[in-house]
Amino acid sequence: MAGTRDIGAGAAGGKWYELFSRGARDWLRHDEKVRAAVRAHLPQAVADGELIGGGARTVRVPVRLLEHYRFRLHPGAPQRGVGQGPVRAGDVFDDPGQATAAGGKGEGGEDDGGVRLLLEFKIDDIVEWLWEEMRLPNLAVRDAAAPDEDWTRQGWDRRGARSRLDRRRTFREMLKRRTAPGAVPTFTDADLRYRQLARRRRPAMRAVVFFLLDVSGSMSARDRQLAKSFFFWTVQGLRREYRTLETVFVAHTTAAWEFAEAEFFQVSGSGGTVASSGFAKVSEIVRERFDPHSWNVFLLYASDGDNALADAHAARAALAHLAAATRFCGYVEVAAGLSRHLDTETGRLFASLAAEGASTASFALAEFDDVWGAIRAFFTAQQRVPGAS
Amino acid sequence: MSGKDWHAYGARLERLAHEQGLRFHPVEFEAVPDSFMMEVAVYGLPVRMPHWSFGVRYLYQLIHRHMGHSRLFEVVFPGNPGHAYLAAGNGPAENLLVTAHVLGHADFSRNNLLFQRCQSQVSDRIVEHAAEHARQIQQAIDTHGFARVEAVLDAALALEQHVDIDQPLRRGRYPGPAQPDRSAPEDAFRRRFAALEPAPAAQSPPARRSAPVPPHPERDLLWFVAQYGPELESWERDIFLAVREESFYFYPVFATQIMNEGWASYWHARLLREADFIPQQAYLDAIKCHSDVVRPAAADQQVALALNPYHLGLSIWEQIVAAQGLDAAFTIRAEDDDFAFIRNYLTRELATDLGLFAYSARDGRVRVLEADIDALREAILAPRYNFGAPTVLVENLAGDGTLELAHDHRVDGRGLDLERGRKVLEYVHRLWRRPVRLRTVDLEGRALEVRAP
Numbered sequence: 001m002a003g004t005r006d007i008g009a010g011a012a013g014g015k016w017y018e019l020f021s022r023g024a025r026d027w028l029r030h031d032e033k034v035r036a037a038v039r040a041h042l043p044q045a046v047a048d049g050e051l052i053g054g055g056a057r058t059v060r061v062p063v064r065l066l067e068h069y070r071f072r073l074h075p076g077a078p079q080r081g082v083g084q085g086p087v088r089a090g091d092v093f094d095d096p097g098q099a100t101a102a103g104g105k106g107e108g109g110e111d112d113g114g115v116r117l118l119l120e121f122k123i124d125d126i127v128e129w130l131w132e133e134m135r136l137p138n139l140a141v142r143d144a145a146a147p148d149e150d151w152t153r154q155g156w157d158r159r160g161a162r163s164r165l166d167r168r169r170t171f172r173e174m175l176k177r178r179t180a181p182g183a184v185p186t187f188t189d190a191d192l193r194y195r196q197l198a199r200r201r202r203p204a205m206r207a208v209v210f211f212l213l214d215v216s217g218s219m220s221a222r223d224r225q226l227a228k229s230f231f232f233w234t235v236q237g238l239r240r241e242y243r244t245l246e247t248v249f250v251a252h253t254t255a256a257w258e259f260a261e262a263e264f265f266q267v268s269g270s271g272g273t274v275a276s277s278g279f280a281k282v283s284e285i286v287r288e289r290f291d292p293h294s295w296n297v298f299l300l301y302a303s304d305g306d307n308a309l310a311d312a313h314a315a316r317a318a319l320a321h322l323a324a325a326t327r328f329c330g331y332v333e334v335a336a337g338l339s340r341h342l343d344t345e346t347g348r349l350f351a352s353l354a355a356e357g358a359s360t361a362s363f364a365l366a367e368f369d370d371v372w373g374a375i376r377a378f379f380t381a382q383q384r385v386p387g388a389s
Numbered sequence: 390m391s392g393k394d395w396h397a398y399g400a401r402l403e404r405l406a407h408e409q410g411l412r413f414h415p416v417e418f419e420a421v422p423d424s425f426m427m428e429v430a431v432y433g434l435p436v437r438m439p440h441w442s443f444g445v446r447y448l449y450q451l452i453h454r455h456m457g458h459s460r461l462f463e464v465v466f467p468g469n470p471g472h473a474y475l476a477a478g479n480g481p482a483e484n485l486l487v488t489a490h491v492l493g494h495a496d497f498s499r500n501n502l503l504f505q506r507c508q509s510q511v512s513d514r515i516v517e518h519a520a521e522h523a524r525q526i527q528q529a530i531d532t533h534g535f536a537r538v539e540a541v542l543d544a545a546l547a548l549e550q551h552v553d554i555d556q557p558l559r560r561g562r563y564p565g566p567a568q569p570d571r572s573a574p575e576d577a578f579r580r581r582f583a584a585l586e587p588a589p590a591a592q593s594p595p596a597r598r599s600a601p602v603p604p605h606p607e608r609d610l611l612w613f614v615a616q617y618g619p620e621l622e623s624w625e626r627d628i629f630l631a632v633r634e635e636s637f638y639f640y641p642v643f644a645t646q647i648m649n650e651g652w653a654s655y656w657h658a659r660l661l662r663e664a665d666f667i668p669q670q671a672y673l674d675a676i677k678c679h680s681d682v683v684r685p686a687a688a689d690q691q692v693a694l695a696l697n698p699y700h701l702g703l704s705i706w707e708q709i710v711a712a713q714g715l716d717a718a719f720t721i722r723a724e725d726d727d728f729a730f731i732r733n734y735l736t737r738e739l740a741t742d743l744g745l746f747a748y749s750a751r752d753g754r755v756r757v758l759e760a761d762i763d764a765l766r767e768a769i770l771a772p773r774y775n776f777g778a779p780t781v782l783v784e785n786l787a788g789d790g791t792l793e794l795a796h797d798h799r800v801d802g803r804g805l806d807l808e809r810g811r812k813v814l815e816y817v818h819r820l821w822r823r824p825v826r827l828r829t830v831d832l833e834g835r836a837l838e839v840r841a842p
Contacts, residue, residue, distance in 0.1 A: 021424065021428065022428055022432065022437075022439065022443070023424075023427065023428045023431055023432075023443065023444065023447030023450075024444075024447070025439060025444075026439055026440060026441050026442075026443045026444030026447060027441075027444035027445075027447050027448055028444070029439070029441040029444055030441040030442075030444040030445055030448075031444075033441055065445050065448065066441070066445065067445075067809075068440075068441070068442035068445065068543070068546065068547065069547060069809045069812035069813050069816070070547050070548075070549075070550070070778065070809065070813060071547075071551075071778055071779045071781050071796075071805060071806075071809065071810055071813055072778075072779065072805065072806045072809050072810075073779050073801055073802075073803055073804070073805060073806065074803055074804050074805060074806050074807075074831075074832060075806065076803050076832070078749035078750055078751035078756075079749065079750050079751070080747065080748065080749050080750075080758075080768060080771070081694055081695070081747075081748060081750070081768070081772075082695075082696055082745060082746070082747055082748070082765065082768045082769050083692060083693055083694040083695065083696075083745075083746055083747075083748050083755075084685055084692070084693050084695075084696055084697075084743060084744050084745055084746070085691060085692030085693055085744050085746070086692070086744055087692055087744075087746055087757045088757065089746070089757050089758060089759040089760070090756075090757060090759065091756070091757040092754060092755065092756045092757075093692070093754075093755055094753055094754060094755070095694065095750055095753045095754070095755050096691070096692055096693070096694070
């Protein structure tokens with residue numbers, strides 16, 4: 001009756017399926033897709049992670065498994081089904097599955113069942129992927145105080161440390177000597193060229209960047225996440241370009257405080273918005289610690305743009321005062337999910353500042369995916385025309 | 390009991406099954422490692438096309454198994470010959486039970502009319518066909534690149550359930566426009582009509598060049614995309630049709646799950662009971678395993694929000710055999726699917742005995758509903774309509790190539806999940822290469838349209 005029978009023969013015999021797992025192959029493909037998706041939306045993914053500002057060099061991003069979409073009915077409320085057990089019509093009880101919902105439930109595994117992957121990314125890698133060359137706008141020579149000293153490459157010599165041998169130069173010297181075409185090239189000691197270093201004074205380009213964040217009650221948690229995400233990646237990117245960059249973190253509601261970097265990314269506040277307090281605080285710090293004659297001062301301000309009306313004049317004055325001391329003022333307006341096109345109290349404030357010829361730029365940030373755009377808008381233009389917006 | 394014993398007992402079980410009236414094609418048994426069992430369960434076929442969504446299911450299976458939720462004893466593929474894979478980890482007594490169970494499935498799939506109809510379309514060598522599809526798709530990957538093939542599979546597998554098994558598997562395009570019948574029969578009315586003032590010829594509307602496509606709302610989305618995709622390449626069409634063929638194979642398995650599992654469970658219990666050649670201890674071990682398999686979803690006075698199809702099907706079959714005899718049971722297994730089976734044979738008394746109840750759940754709170762037997766039956770069947778998918782139809786193929794889909798919300802009772810709907814349209818649009826639209830309704834019943842792009 002039955003055909004060939006392998007049962008009982010055991011699993012011996014080296015079947016193909018012992019060497020190769022289709023499930024694992026397709027699972028790896030899923031992983032690749034997840035990584036690509038996370039890369040495409042990194043600012044969002046990373047802002048959702050617990051990491052920001054912790055000083056760790058990796059980010060752990062929890063991700064859901066990808067879903068292969070199909071047409072499905074709206075889940076609707078309430079959901080209906082058929083169960084089994086000793087109950088009577090009208091009984092009400094807690095879903096027994098939810099109490100023990102440690103894993104997937106139901107057949108077929110269509111439900112997500114709370115499974116999460118934890119992907120780990122190196123921050124340096126992320127910056128590497130996404131960064132174009134960042135430049136602080138309007139960086140100027142500040143010649144006061146201690147000018148930088150650095151080793152610079154300067155010329156070649158016939159003697160030097162083995163590690164500084166310049167192969168290209170050496171080869172070129174040999175070619176110069178060679179007379180007959182086709183002669184076998186040989187090197188002599190006279191061809192050797194070594195790179196020389198010299199200690200040289202460099203014009204000081206010291207820079208300090210102020211990160212000023214509005215943490216008032218009107219900023220939603222998502223707004224703050226968005227702003228912090230922007231600041232976080234800006235700091236990462238700038239530090240990569242400028243080894244000696246000073247950073248100052250200030251948050252304000254109706255008053256303003258300076259924070260350490262790690263604390264800054266955790267800070268939240270409540271209450272009204274008085275932007276002038278923030279500008280005044282920055283001015284105060286500049287006055288005390290960063291003389292504009294020896295420092296390039298930059299300001300990045302993030303807010304939802306709703307400043308107290310009574311503060312309008314004070315804010316304008318404080319910002320104008322501050323702008324005079326800075327090389328550049330950037331304004332990021334965070335309005336998660338909205339795009340208000342900078343048509344806000346603070347937005348207009350910066351617009352009028354720009355109209356007066358100050359070096360400033362504004363950017364409206366509505367989505368996590370806009371973060372890169374904002375960073376590019378501020379930092380990739382080599383030289384910003386004063387007043388450009 | 391050793392493998393050799395199994396050979397002896399297996400043959401005798403088959404003989405016994407035959408004496409009891411089961412009729413089945415030969416079955417090839419193969420013992421495979423657990424890992425392969427799991428893959429067979431995930432892919433639905435021993436060798437099948439690669440796609441990342443199977444990887445996701447594979448992971449869920451792994452998690453499930455590690456949590457001890459499920460254990461697979463066997464997987465059967467109907468056909469001539471049938472293929473049965475038994476887990477290499479099964480004990481000898483378990484294998485006896487599983488063999489008897491497989492014979493029940495083999496009888497069901499050979500004699501059930503729905504299986505017969507689908508198999509006559511697909512052929513009874515689906516396992517080989519699927520392997521051939523997988524090979525074709527591997528070739529397509531080599532020729533056209535992984536990304537393009539994956540895009541086709543994203544769309545085709547997303548529409549996997551949207552086939553029309555009432556139409557032939559090999560189905561050509563709609564017939565062209567019917568020629569208007571100019572030679573109307575002469576009758577009294579026509580003569581009188583002709584005697585009236587002749588209408589100027591120019592006033593007759595210009596004849597329609599082509600019949601509308603589709604001429605009626607079309608359920609078979611896989612077929613429609615394959616046949617009418619404006620810029621579909623032939624290898625892409627082949628992939629759509631391969632997925633469609635596999636769906637034709639899967640449909641009867643889906644639509645008779647309760648009956649089929651119940652039937653196999655009924656017969657493994659009965660065959661083992663009647664097999665006096667099996668040693669006492671092996672029988673006891675096998676019966677222990679049986680009671681684990683057909684355990685109600687809610688054992689030990691607990692409440693479960695799901696049904697065990699093995700348990701439900703077995704209970705109904707036992708009642709049928711007790712009340713109407715074995716011959717009636719054979720007729721029912723040939724003629725019904727789950728819809729008829731549940732509606733005709735799940736009685737009020739049985740439902741009460743089994744403790745079945747309909748419920749509604751909101752935010753983790755479950756309320757048991759007042760439901761008569763009809764409402765209860767429909768609640769069991771609700772997720773089984775239309776291959777378990779919403780009713781989405783091709784409504785029109787517009788002149789500019791736009792694909793217009795419509796969701797029949799009156800049949801399904803509510804609208805579609807919009808976000809998922811949009812994603813599916815995006816998959817389809819990548820191949821249709823013209824706009825794709827879908828009409829449905831929101832929760833308040835207002836009309837909505839989803840589009841890609």
